[in-house]
Amino acid sequence: MLDQTRKPLVRVRDLKMHFPIHAGLLRRRVGEVKAVDGISFDVMEGETLGLVGESGCGKSTCGRAVLRLYDITSGEISIDGREIGALSQGKLRPIRPTMQMVFQDPQASLNPRMTVEAIIREPLDEHTKLSAAEKRDKVAELMDAVGLNRNFAKRYPHAFSGGQRQRIGIARALALNPKFIVCDEPIAALDVSIQAQVVNLLEDLQEQFGLTYLFISHDLSMVRHIATRVAVMYLGKIVELAPREALYRDPLHPYTKALLSAVPEPDPALARSTERVILKGDVPSPSNPPKACNFCTRCPAVMDICKQIDPEYQEVQPGRFVACHLHTDPTTTAG
């Protein structure tokens, strides 16, 4: 349950990450992809914030920007009380250990020429002054923590199944005792039973080490299982953020409604009969987003105002944020 006394570990305000578009012979800058376009949220200490939304809406960019894997366009990011939005990469180095990332594709993110032991040890080599023996012990401990047999330490990644490889990635992310981990679709490529193993593992580790997660996923049923609160993104912006139960029981934003209705039902009779909101209309491009509400080109509930005024992202019920004219108080949008 959401514990109101918890304090935010991560605080993001009006974060923007725009990528330049170059074209022509001289590769002139002709515009920009507004991958993340002004988003604000907190991640409370010890919670899991789920991040869902359409492919290409900026989830990975958001996760990477929050960890400062990019030099951001603008905005504030504070982690554990320290403002890191504008820090240089050199100044970030000592802070890096507290924040880590687990990637979607374990295959591509593990060096095939390194043994499992070397992969997990790499961050220790880079950021600590532990002795060789201490490192060996730490690696063995980490392998235990993620449920990998210590005897596999000398094996190479290709000898492991997808689920085991994902554990290697998690063990490496844990090596420096981080507080905050961004999981970018950590289970997308795994089979259901192994997905369940990895999610159970992430939950155990969270309990054991008091970890805080930003959990990016397309799998809305998994997010329902793991997340404390859920943020829904559309075209570079957060359109809704709410505690898990409230969001699934009573989604407020029309995009959230469409998203939840499109979840495939694992039952052929239901799957073929349930009413789905199929989104029609043009999918706008992040280099040329609509002038007002980003969802107005596809929204089933679109009104005139939606094409004129960008709805403000605001708290409409305690703990529930939404950016939609259907839910904004007319007195606040009048101006």
Added chain:
Amino acid sequence: MPNVAAPVLDVQGLKTVFKTRGGEVHAVNDVSFSLKPGELLGVVGESGSGKSVTMMSLLGLLPSPPADIRRGTVMFDGKDLLKVKPQTLRAVRGGQIGFVFQDPMTSLNPVYTVGMQIMEPLRKHMGLRKAAARNRAGELLELVGIPDARRRLDDYPHQFSGGMRQRVMIAIALACDPKVLIADEPTTALDVTIQAQILDLMLELREKLGMAVIWITHDLGVIAGIADRVLVMYGGQIVEHAPVQDLFRDPQHPYTRALLKTIPTISGERAKRLTVIEGQPPLMMDAPASCPFRARCDVAFDRCARENPPRFDVGHGHDAACFYDARTGGPRNA
């Protein structure tokens, strides 16, 4: 679906082994299935069960060594694809048989633009000229729902998100109006609304072009929504095969039953902890002499350790490779 039609693709007794320093890996053991025109065949199964290796074997995409296709026939268009000349196979692949393989990060070439990569099969298999190919490439990218598609033809793969790269792969596979599309987890990086659009596109193409589809996925919701028939793989074998309704309503194999229990749901009671199938998958170092699921099976008995169960017909186009009869709750009389 015309049930009487001759299959477009017919695979019999396929066996693929990898020779590695540590010994052999029996990745695919005696796999047989067929695909009718316009049919949508779903394939599910545990990670490492041989789904990808089966499909790569029949398209001749596995480097040999280490792969060794020991036995089997793959009939397509009157020819056995395991016996034809390499250039014949190359002409079929990416032309009449389109395919999308797992892991779009590594399947697209980072040094060519997305447009060039979609145009390649159009020029190679359909002989289109550059301008026509570019035009068609733009159409295809629009078809898979990429916003601002024509401008994005000149982008490189790293400028696309994970899900967008996956849709580029689908566009390439569909480029030459294939008779058969083999799609290996093509939507893992897509959100549900775009996945729904892609699935609708598949159903539309099968109506319009009579395209048959093999769809490999871990997502049982997708299978429930679009498949006509389903293959369930475990330990390099097909352990169950059924029309989609029967598979979900009346699963016969203990692995399938366990698998259906592991799905978390979007509605209803939220489980405190997710269910997993306990135990480890088989090592597959030898040709199986016993049931590969035995060590994890909750109803295994002595016979399961002595023989590898064949696929038993349980009626209505449904079969299961198991000595236990789920309907009577005892050993099978066979």
